Amino acid sequence: MSLEIENIKEKALKEGVPIIKDEGLAFLLNLIRERNCKDILELGTAVGYSAIHMAKLDKDIRIDTIEKVKEMYEQAVANIEKEGLEKQITVHFCPIEEYETDKMYDLIFVDAAKAQYGRYMEKFLPNLQKDGVMVFDNMIFHGLIYDVENITSRNLRNLVRKIIKFREFVHNDERFDIMLFDNIGDGILVLTWRKSGT
Ligand SMILES: C[S@@+](CC[C@H](N)C(=O)[O-])C[C@H]1O[C@@H](n2cnc3c(N)ncnc32)[C@H](O)[C@@H]1O
Known part of the structure; x- marks a missing residue:
């Protein structure tokens, strides 16, 4: 890891900006390498940490990443410029809900509002290549999915219940093949289109 990324x-971490955990990141980067993904959409930029890592894998990788918080967006743009990656990474300053595109992606990395995962999935499925992959972070949400009834905050309990519901939903949805890695980082879900006839 370069000194610059280490600083980011x-x-x-010092400022409490949520970024992907090391293990989840290693898994994601490996997946991108293995599948030779070139066009990537990321939902949830924060300060550009994961986007910079993904772009550094290969100079032909192109990333669109979406962030709605101005301060995050500005930091991400500055970090990306510092790394000289502005030709590879475009940060879109808008709510994910308002982002419209007909571009097709090899990989869609979902790392924004956890309660909206189902909505994000349906919104961007038309943009996923037939052999593409959608990756969701925080699928165990700091382990809270295993102990939901003991969560005292009502809001947090509802959020965790939504994650559990989303896990059940994709599990039972015949459009997809899914792989859930609860033991990697904060839990990673990998979803691919089910091949017809299988
Ligand atoms: C977990 S952080 C992203 C971390 C980043 N992927 C990384 O690992 O470096 C989630 C980000 O998504 C942004 N976000 C949440 N809901 C959003 C929405 N509806 N539209 C756009 N951005 C959103 C938050 O502001 C936050 O910066």
């Missing part, structure tokens, strides 16, 4: 990570 340390600053983010």
Whole structure:
């Protein structure tokens, strides 16, 4: 990891900006390498930490990443410029709900509002290549999915219940093949289109 990325990570952690965990990141980068993904959509930029890592894998990788918080967006743009990656990464400053595109992606990395995962999935499925992959972070939400009834905050309990519902939903949806890795980082879900006839 370059000193610059190390600094971005340390600053983010110090300021409480949520960024992908090391293990989840290693898994994601490996998936991108293995599947030779070139066009990537990321939902939830924060300060650009994961986008910078993904772009650094290969100079032909192009990333659209979406962020709605101005301060995050500005930090991400500055970090990306510092790394000289502005030709590879475009940060879109808008709510994910308002982002419209007909571009097709090899990989869609979903890392924004956890309660909206189902909505994000349906919104961007038309943009996923037939052999593409959708990856969701925080599928165990700090382990809270295993102990939902003991969560005292009502809001947090509702959020965790939504994640559990989303896990059940994709599990039972015949459009997809899914792989759930609860033991990697904060839990990673990998979803691919089910091949017809299987
Ligand atoms: C977990 S952080 C992203 C971390 C980043 N992927 C990384 O690992 O470096 C989630 C980000 O999504 C943004 N976000 C949440 N809901 C959003 C929405 N509806 N539209 C756009 N951005 C959103 C938050 O502001 C936050 O910066």
